[in-house]
Amino acid sequence: MIPASFDYSAPSTLKEALNLLKDIGDEAKILAGGHSLIPMMKLRFAEPEHLIDISNVPGLSYVNFEGDHLKIGAMAREVDLEDSKEVGEKFPIFHDVAKLIADPQVRNFGTIGGNLAHGDAANDQPAVMIALDAQVEITGLDGVRTVGIDDFFYGFYATAVQEDEILTGINIPVPTGRFGNAYHKSERKVGDYATGGVAVHVELDAEGTCTKAGIGLTNVNPTPLRASRSEEALVGAKLDDTTIESAAQYASEDCNPSSDLRGSEDYKRRIIKVLTKRMIHKALERAQ
Amino acid sequence: MIQCKTSKEIGGMGHSMKRKEDDRFVHGKGNYVDDVKLPGMLYMDIVRSPYAYAKIKNIDSSEALKIPGVLAVVTGKDLEQYNLHWMPTLMSDTQMVLPVDTVMYQSQEVAAIIATEKYIARDAREAVRVEYEVMKPVVNPFKANDEDAPVLRTDKEDQKDNHIWHWEVGQKEETEKIFNDAEVVVKEQMHIPRIHVSSIETCGCVADYDKVDNHLTMYMTTQAPHAIRTVIALVAGHVGLTEEKVRVISPDIGGGFGGKVPVYPGYVIAIAASFLIGKPVKWIEDRSENLQADSFARDYHITAEMAGTKDGKILATRMKVLADHGYTDASANPSKFPTGMFSIGTGSYDYSHAFMEADAVYTNKPPGGVAYRCSFRVTEAVHAIERITDRYALEIGKDPAELRFQNFIKKDQFPYQSPTGWEYDSGDYEAGLKLALKTVEYDKLREKQAQMRKEGKLMGIGLSTFTEIVGAGPSKDFDILGIKMFDSAEIRVHPTGKAIARFGTKSQGQGHETTYAQIIAEELGIPAKDIQIEEGDTDTAPYGLGTYASRSTPTAGAAAAIAARKLRDKARKLAAHLLEVSEDDLEWEPGKFSVKGAPEKSKTIQELVFAAYTNHPQGMEAGFEATHYYDPPNLTFPSGAYICVVEIDPETFEIDVKRFVAIDDAGNIINPMVAQGQVHGGLTQGIAPAMYEELIYDDDGNILNGTLMDYLVPTAVESPNWETGHTVTPSPHHPIGAKGIGESPTVGAPPAIANAIVDALKPYGITHLDIPITPAKIFEALKEKGVLDKPIVG
C-alpha cells in the first residue's frame, strides 16, 4: 500500500494555493482530509504528481449560523457537524449522516468540502446537501462563484470545481417555519458505503401541508440523485401514508442502481423505497 | 465455579491471571517480523498476475533495472537454474515458487524485485513489463471436469483431468440401505464459502543468509518454525542449506489462524535472493496481497443428507463433498487426512451408520485449504451436520432442542466409537444444552416467537450442539510430511527458583506465555509470574510441530505438565535427602514437600531447587531441568451448545443478532479469562462467514472483493453481546484434563446463526440458505420463492 511518488506543498493562504494550482496545472490535486484521496493513491488508482495540502489555509473550517443560512467551511470536518449541538437542533440530519460515515478516525479528518468535491455518488453528504438545497461556494483567482447543488455534480469523480479552483464553503438555507429532516443508509457493515441512502427534508405550514420537500439519494445513480418526482408528490399535500407510499415508490422507480456485491438492482430499489418511506416519517416526526 | 488447587500467588490452573505478554503489546513493545531491521537489509516486492490463467510470453525487466536502487528482478527462469521454481506442498502436491511459463490464478507471484528501499521496490513493480497470453480459466469447481475444461496441471505427467483425489469413509452399502428404507430423508446442498483468515499482521520474513558461515537465519511469520526449518533443509539442502545451518525465528505474531502454517512463495524467493546476493532481504506483504494470494480456507460444497424416523430418531447420515482447492492442493492437513477431520461430521448424536465421500478439484484460484481457526475441516463438517439436523427437525415438525436431546450420545456412552472411526474421549452434551436453554430462557423465547409471528415480525432461534476434534495428534495416525505430530516442553529452573520454559509450539496471540506458566505453576508450585515462557526460535526451543488446530494445550500443554512432574519427582528426592526421611514419608502441596504428620518439617520448591545446584545428594545429577515430548494417546473432543436469536427487518431483511449464548465444554480450564477471550474472538470469527465474509470470483477468475472495503471482516460493532458459560467434562487421557478452546466458537457459531435465520424465515417456507446470509441474499431467496411481501402466518 505505497503510493507513487509525489511532491507536496502546504500553502498558508488561499491565494497561494490557487496560484500553485494554476502553475502546476492538471497534475496537481488539493489535499483536504485525505480520506478519499490517499486510499486511492495507495491503491494507485490515482497518481497525482503534486499534492496541495490546504489544511494550513486559515478561515475554511467554520460552522456558523449567519442570518438565514447555515455556513459550513470546506475544511470543516465531519466531527465538527457531529459535535455541534446547534447544528443538531436545526439539522439533525447532519448528526444522522455523520454517524454513518465510517468511524471516528475518518470523521476526525474527512472534510465536508472534500466529501462533496470528491464527486462520488457513494459518499453520503451529497444526498444530504441535495435535500437541503445547498449552495456551493467555489473560489478561483478571479473570485468566488456560487453553484446550486443541482448543478454541482457532473459525473463520476467530476464536479463543477474546475482544475484551478477550490471549493471554499457550503451555504444552507435555514427555514423559518416548521421543518424536519433525516438521513439513513443501508450498509453491509459499519464503515461501508451505502447500498442505498436517503436524505429527506420537509417544510410544513401551520395546517401540516408540505410546502417544500428535498429528497436526495446516495449510491443509486452515477451521480448523487435528486428524487424530483417524490418531492413533487409531497409538496402541496398532507403527508399521510398514501402520499408517503407513492413518494417512496417514485424514488425507487426513478433511481438507477446497478447490481453489484451490495445487492441486485431490485434489492437496491427496495432499499430506496423503504428508506424513503422511513425518512419521510422521521423528518415529519422531527417537524412536530 | 472453578476450584483452584493453588493460591493466587502461585497462580496455577483456574486463576484468571492477566496475560503476561500484554504488557509488552499495550506498550508497543511487541517485536514482529516487520520490526526486524538488519544492517544492509534489502527489500523485496512482488509483481503479480492480473489474470487468472495465462501463458507468460515474456518478462522484460530492463526498465525496472534502470531505476536507481533496484538490484535484481528474480523470475521463475532464474529459480529454475537452481531447481527452486517449484516446491512441495504439505499435501505432497507441488506449488510454483515463481512461474516459468504459466500463471494459475489472479495475483499469483510472477517476478520479485529486490531493491535498497521498499518504496523503490514498489515503484519498480510498474516497470516490469510482462506479456501474457490470456486463457479461459476454470472457475466453477462443478465444471472443472467438463469435456471442454482445460487440464490445468500439464506439469504433471499423469494428470489427465482436474480431479485431485477421492476420499471416503464409513459404511456405504449399509448406509444406503438405511436411507432407502427410512421413513424420513432430508437433503440440502450447501456451500461453506471460501474465506480468508485476515489476521491483522500480514505475512512476511527477513531472510538473512551469511555467505561466510553458510548460515541462514530466517525471521518469519510462521506458526510452525521447527517444521519450516526441516522443510527448508529438505528443499534447499542441495544448495548447502542443511538443517544445522538454518535457524528459524518466529518472533511476535499478529494472528495466524492457520494462515501462517503454509510456506508461501514469497518466503522462498526471499531466501533465494538473500542466498544469491548475500544480504538480508525483507519481504512484507501488503493487505491486498495477503487477502488475494495467501491460502484460503473452507470452500467445500457439501450435499448433506439425514435419514430418520418420523418421531425423530436419527438413523444415518451421508455427506458428499466437492472441494475446490485452487490450482494445487496446499491444504494444511495431517498427511493421511486429505479432508482433515471432516469425518467428525457425524456430530454429537448416537447412530450407527454414516458414509462420507469427497472429491477435490483444481481450479484457477489461489491454493490453500488452511485450517482457519479450526482443526482441519471441522467447521465444514459441523456446519453440515448441525444444519441438516435442524432441517430434519423442521421436516418432522419437532423442536430442534428436543430432537437433539433425543439423539445425543449419553454421558455414560463415553468413550464413544463414532461410525466414522473416532473414539470420542468424554462429553456431557445434555448438560451443555440444558445450561444454554436455561440461560436463554428457551421456552419463553419460543412463546415470544409465536407472538411476534402473529404480529408479522421475523424472529428466529438457532441451535448448534457441536463436537470438536482437536489436539492432533497420536503418532500412529498423525504426521506432517512424515514428522509425527507430538509436541514438546523443556523446563529449566534456575538456582534461585525462577524458571524458563521453552516449547515447540508458537503463540500468535493465544496467551501461551501465561497459560503454559500456569500449567507449570500448577504442577511445581513455582509462581507463574516467575516462569518465563519462550517459543519460536529453533536454535533454543525443543522440536515441535507448532500451534494450530487447537493443539497447543492438548500436546505441548501436556508435555509441560509431564516435564514438571518429572521435576517434582526430583524435588521429592531432594526433599527426602534434606529432611532425612524416606520419599514415602513426604506429602506434596503446591509449592512444598512436608513430612507426613510433622508439617512443620518442610522444604519449599525454591529451597529444593537451590539444593539441586548447591547441595544435591551423591549420585544425583545436578541441576533442575526436564524435557518431555508428548505423544497424545488420542485426540480431545471439546463440545459446545450455542443458541442464537435473531430478528430480521421484514422490509429490508437486515439481520439483528439479538442474543448469542455460548456454553463451551473444553474440559479443565487453565485460565478462565484467557479462555473467555478466546471464545469472544472465535465467536466473532464465527459470525464472519455466517453473515459477512466470502471471497468472490467472476467467470474470468477475477477476485471481486480483494480489499477490506469489500471483503467484510466484522468488527466490534457487528458483534453482539456474547453470553458465555461452560460445563466441565475433563479429558480422561490428558494429563491435566484439558481439551483446547480456541477453535470451538469459530466452528460452532456459524450453524447456530444460519439455523436462527432459517428459523426466522420459516413462515416463508425457506429450508436452507448458504452462508454468508446477507439481507440481499434473503431478498433474492424470497423473491425466487414468490413470497416477497406475502403476509406471514405464524
Ligand SMILES: Cc1cc2nc3c(=O)[nH]c(=O)nc-3n(C[C@H](O)[C@H](O)[C@H](O)COP(=O)(O)OP(=O)(O)OC[C@H]3O[C@@H](n4cnc5c(N)ncnc54)[C@H](O)[C@@H]3O)c2cc1C
Ligand atoms: C474507511 C473509510 C470509510 C469511508 N466511509 C465513508 C462513508 O461511509 N460515507 C462517506 O460519505 N464517506 C466515507 N469515506 C470518505 C470520507 O468521508 C472522506 O473523508 C471524504 O469522502 C473526502 O473528504 P476528505 O476531506 O478526506 O478529502 P480528500 O480525500 O482530501 O479529497 C478528496 C477529493 O476531493 C478533492 N478536494 C478536497 N477538498 C477540496 C476542496 N476544498 N476544493 C477542491 N477539491 C477538493 C481532492 O483533490 C480529492 O480529489 C470513507 C473513508 C474511509 C477511509
